[in-house]
Amino acid sequence: MPRHLVDIKDKLFENIFENAPNGIAIVGLDYRWVKVNQSMTELLGYSEEEFYAMKFPDITHKDDLESDIIQLRKLERREIDSYQIEMRYFHKNGSVIWCLLSVSMQFHADGRPLYFISQVVDITKQKEILWEINSIKEIAKNQSDKLMNFAHIATHDIRSHIGNLGMITDFMEEETAGIKDDENFKMLKESLSQLEITISNLNEVRRDDFSQHGNLSPKKLRAFVENAIYNMNAIAKNEDCKIINEVNHDVHVMGVSVYLDSIILNFLTNAIKYSSKERSPYVRLRSFVEDDFVILEIEDNGLGIDLETHQNDLFQFRKTFHKFSDSRGVGLFITKNHVERMGGKIEVKSTVGVGTTFRVYFQKAELAS
Template identity: 50%
Template sequence: MPKNLSLLKDKLFENIFNNAMGGIAILNINGQWIKVNKSVTAFLGYSEDELYSMSFKDITHKDDLDVNLSCMKSLLKGDADNYQMEKRYFHKNGSIVWAKLSASIVRNPEGEPLYIISQIDDISKHKKDKNHLEFMLGVAKEQNSRLSSFAEIITHNLRTHASNLMTLVAFLEEESHELTEDENFDLLKGSVINLSQTVSHLTEVAKIKAIDESNIEVLNLYDYVNQCIYNVSALAKNIHCTIENEVSENHNVKAIPAYLDSIILNFLTNAVKYRSDKRDPVIKLSSEIQDEYAVFHIEDNGLGIDLDKFGDKLFQMYKTFHRNKDALGVGLFITKNHVESLGGHIKVKSEVNVGTTFSIFLKAG
């Protein structure tokens, strides 16, 4: 190779090495710095001469040193060609900085180790952001726990007071028959009944919590659907409702038994409740596997929902979309929370006066 070309290549390598955005260092097999670029000196705060007079061990955090030395030993023995790790260094100003270290070894033709090439990337901000996020998640978890306890106390107390009011109303009604003809008493009684119902709903909402993974079981979807159909069979017979069960007997889901039963029953009774008076109700149940989910479809030929108008309110609490006297706007809210707490989600297709299809995605078992 011509001398000028060799010098040019050496100069090019020197420029690339010194001006690389990431830290690059060359160490001997004892861990002493023998060449570093500007990014390393900027990251660690030491001058080149200061680094050349020490080993990486001198500025490595003690909690990371044993792992680093173990990785380096494997590299020198030939058990590994390279390694990566996150580690802490002591900056010259005494602060701790985080780096992602990638190291590889250079050997001579005989296979003996000559030196170690290290790439040192500053991840201090990433670590700071991650630690802050973990701290905030911990705060949120603690606050959520406190709010959950508060909700339980409040709903318990409200339930007690509402029950007492109901007892007093019943007592007055029994002792003073003339009150039953008083319009104001009827208003009072209605208000107390509504209060009791509201407290009951709030109690159910307060029960919705994050699920302990240990409580989740693998459940057969067909068995639970079949049981729910049996539970509404008398009602279906009275209104001439046909329920077609095409759910696969081989589809399992990961769920809590009480939640799965509640989810299926709520959608099934809704399909019955919001039937059309223009035709006999037909409800078709089916299932399929999509990626990691077992999808339970429940299709009806009922009143349908105007999704353009109500789609974003469909699962909100106390939202109703038909003039059904039994509609409270609580069931779908609770059911959606149950589905999501199991790691699933719900999709809806609907057309007014044609019918609705709910697709419930649950983790396949």
């Protein structure tokens, strides 16, 4: 090759070596640093002179050193052409830098090993992100286990209390003449019955995984609406709120019982809680079929929500939109989660001082004829 071409080639290599964004180093067969670029000095904090006074094992984490040397020896014996490995190096300030190390070998014309060419990429931030993700996963798993244990204990203990309350109501029927005809007593007994159903549904969730839509089963929507309305009768009566049920008798949705209970109850509770004192409150529930979905519409004439201000926060955890001391900002967050886990979605229209309409989309159930 002509001399001027050799000079150009050498100059090009020098420019690439010096200006590469990642660390590049030439390492001798004795493991001494022969040449390092500026990125390498910036990465590990040592000057060129400090590098040249050391061997690479001097700044390599001891737990990574042996595997690296094994690969280097394979390069020398030409068993491999190159290798890539994660390594930990010690920065001059004492911190550990995680790197992705790629190494190849340069040989003499006669085939003897000459030196190693190393490329080093800083992956410390990626490692930290991965550790954080794994930590979050571990925390989530621990919390999930705790919740499962809590659910088991809670459902067991609450069921015991329900049994005791049932016995008390039986005693009251035996000992108090005419109490069976009292409307409040009837509501109490029915509420206990509904609570027993809720506990059974919670056990269903505790035992099974409903994260996949394939585990859903057909449910008669109106039955769940009627149960929710019954459970809210006392509160609605106290607030003088009229609940209008126009949900179709024959419509079925794909769902999970406890989720459907929770969804409808949450919407009813909010509609009554945030009713306006300036007009006679009402809540109207209707159903529609649209393509593959059944839409449950819950309309009220309550306080309304300022969607321009709260559109992005509406279903966020711990977000509230009215100044009520008992508002926790949890109900809508949980409700949206339940709906989406069953393959649905929620839409909302609201005007402050006029009212709110939620439209809940459920997967339509196709029943065998």
